Amino acid sequence: MKQILKVLEARREQARMGGGEARIQRQHDKGKLTARERIEILLDTGSFEEFDMFVEHRCTDFGMQDQRIPGDGVVTGNGLINGRLVYVFSKDFTVFGGSLSSAQAAKIQKVQAAALKTGAPIIGIFDAGGARIQEGVESLAGYADIFVENVMASGVIPQISVIMGPCAGGDVYSPALTDFIFMVKDTSYMYVTGPDVVKTVTNEEVSHESLGGASIHAVKSGVVDGAFDNDVHALEEMRRLIDFLPLSNREKPPIWNSFDDPDREELSLDRLIPDNPNQPYDMRELIEKVADEGDFFEISPHFGSNILCGFGRIEGTTVGFVANQPMTLAGVLDIDASRKAARFVRFCDCFNLPIVTFVDVPGFMPGTKQEYGGLIKHGAKLLFAYTEATVPKVTVITRKAYGGAYDVMSSKHLRGDVNYAWPKAEIAVMGAKGAVEIIFRKDIGDAEKIAEKTKEYEDNFANPYIAAKLGFIDDIIMPHSTRRRVARALRTLKNKTLENPWKKHSNIPL
Numbered sequence: 471m472k473q474i475l476k477v478l479e480a481r482r483e484q485a486r487m488g489g490g491e492a493r494i495q496r497q498h499d500k501g502k503l504t505a506r507e508r509i510e511i512l513l514d515t516g517s518f519e520e521f522d523m524f525v526e527h528r529c530t531d532f533g534m535q536d537q538r539i540p541g542d543g544v545v546t547g548n549g550l551i552n553g554r555l556v557y558v559f560s561k562d563f564t565v566f567g568g569s570l571s572s573a574q575a576a577k578i579q580k581v582q583a584a585a586l587k588t589g590a591p592i593i594g595i596f597d598a599g600g601a602r603i604q605e606g607v608e609s610l611a612g613y614a615d616i617f618v619e620n621v622m623a624s625g626v627i628p629q630i631s632v633i634m635g636p637c638a639g640g641d642v643y644s645p646a647l648t649d650f651i652f653m654v655k656d657t658s659y660m661y662v663t664g665p666d667v668v669k670t671v672t673n674e675e676v677s678h679e680s681l682g683g684a685s686i687h688a689v690k691s692g693v694v695d696g697a698f699d700n701d702v703h704a705l706e707e708m709r710r711l712i713d714f715l716p717l718s719n720r721e722k723p724p725i726w727n728s729f730d731d732p733d734r735e736e737l738s739l740d741r742l743i744p745d746n747p748n749q750p751y752d753m754r755e756l757i758e759k760v761a762d763e764g765d766f767f768e769i770s771p772h773f774g775s776n777i778l779c780g781f782g783r784i785e786g787t788t789v790g791f792v793a794n795q796p797m798t799l800a801g802v803l804d805i806d807a808s809r810k811a812a813r814f815v816r817f818c819d820c821f822n823l824p825i826v827t828f829v830d831v832p833g834f835m836p837g838t839k840q841e842y843g844g845l846i847k848h849g850a851k852l853l854f855a856y857t858e859a860t861v862p863k864v865t866v867i868t869r870k871a872y873g874g875a876y877d878v879m880s881s882k883h884l885r886g887d888v889n890y891a892w893p894k895a896e897i898a899v900m901g902a903k904g905a906v907e908i909i910f911r912k913d914i915g916d917a918e919k920i921a922e923k924t925k926e927y928e929d930n931f932a933n934p935y936i937a938a939k940l941g942f943i944d945d946i947i948m949p950h951s952t953r954r955r956v957a958r959a960l961r962t963l964k965n966k967t968l969e970n971p972w973k974k975h976s977n978i979p980l
């Protein structure tokens with residue numbers, strides 16, 4: 471028996487070594503952890519249970535029959551994050567560059583199916599060069615099987631992808647089907663085809679970083695939802711993110727102990743809005759002062775940063791915050807902001823997370839760049855997402871709510887449940903100056919008249935009282951009481967029920 475156990479342990483040890491010491495060393499030299507080291511950091515100590523450690527590829531072409539490594543380039547299984555179940559797969563770059571064989575695909579598919587069946591999130595750690603070239607179409611079929619699992623699980627369990635090395639082909643398309651993608655700065659890249667193929671096909675010379683580094687995807691393309699300095703930081707942040715999420719769509723939002731008084735008043739908020747209506751202020755301060763212990767997990771902080779999206783808690787329960795950010799482009803809604811917020815709102819709605827919206831929006835961004843880019847369709851995504859959402863929706867207009875953007879930002883008209891405004895809110899078709907210049911265009915040379923009419927417009931419309939008189943705003947609240955009022959609104963909405971009419975699925979403007 472002792473001998474049998476020894477054999478088992480020796481086989482396990484061989485699997486743990488992946489592609490061998492030299493390749494592990496190369497991984498470390500690049501500042502990257504191995505697949506197993508990453509899982510160790512991601513999960514609660516000692517909680518990882520591995521599956522399929524002895525699976526090998528079945529390829530016999532190109533001398534592959536002599537190169538079989540147990541585990542075949544991916545480590546799969548389940549474990550706990552702060553005591554809650556998650557499934558995980560972690561690509562091992564030391565084994566054929568983490569590339570996907572049909573055997574590896576079956577391993578990944580097995581944990582995807584298990585996560586879906588048991589109702590637990592799945593986290594994929596990617597460090598892989600796409601389809602296993604030696605396997606050809608069998609590898610492509612394997613990716614398709616993984617994609618199908620991704621799509622079936624969408625909206626049922628949270629799916630998170632962490633990009634931790636150079637990733638190409640199928641190893642970017644599977645992440646693209648998941649809820650959130652994160653990257654590590656300087657060591658991870660995402661592209662459909664790498665720089666060599668780009669050079670061959672288009673003759674364009676481009677570096678890994680400028681083709682698909684974090685500086686591109688977390689800032690310009692918006693493909694990823696955040697970038698971290700190193701592997702350890704990224705994995706620790708994933709633990710923090712999981713704490714905010716329900717395990718599946720069958721669950722209510724998780725509740726953690728909170729020691730923050732829901733009635734806490736923040737007098738400094740009474741001074742948040744500057745006297746000059748065109749001066750920006752940091753909306754993040756409002757979110758942090760309303761959320762429990764100021765804890766805010768921001769999604770896509772550097773892309774579409776004229777809107778803030780992220781998770782926080784109120785009375786210990788997760789909520790999704792969406793807020794226009796006057797610090798960037800005056801908080802205007804443009805293509806990037808609309809896309810980013812629409813996807814976030816839909817995630818919250820899938821997973822029963824109430825949405826708290828803070829509004830200070832001067833409208834949609836005008837101009838040819840936006841119109842040519844399809845602002846109409848992209849703006850409609852946010853309008854669609856808010857309308858469709860049946861989770862509790864609490865909205866606070868802090869300052870401007872102009873034009874179509876007023877409607878879009880979780881207004882009462884889009885089935886907002888509780889809609890508040892601060893006393894300085896301006897709810898109107900547009901700002902006073904723009905309005906007067908249109909209505910009194912023929913008097914534009916008469917500065918005195920224009921000033922008088924601007925003042926008249928401001929007095930009549932630049933306040934929240936008309937909307938409040940019409941019942942579009944439920945109450946005008948003191949800024950310092952925002953946390954108390956939002957917490958109370960959410961408490962009353964805990965058992966909200968609202969169902970959309972039966973349909974196969976909606977047809978959001980994509």
Ligand code: HXC
Nearest residue numbers: 566567569598599600601602603613636638639640643664
């Ligand atoms: C088999 C691969 C591989 C692959 C890398 N390797 N990619 N083996 N299939 N796809 C192996 C290498 O042979 C090498 O083996 C080891 O992994 C490390 O690779 P390096 O090239 O030395 O590493 P690096 O310089 O860091 O470059 C990493 C890389 C590059 C950028 C990922 O390897 C690369 O461009 N690979 C090909 C990417 C690609 O085109 N994949 C197909 C995509 S198509 P040794 O033995 O030396 O350690 C696809 C279709 C899916 O995925 C369809 C989706 C819709």
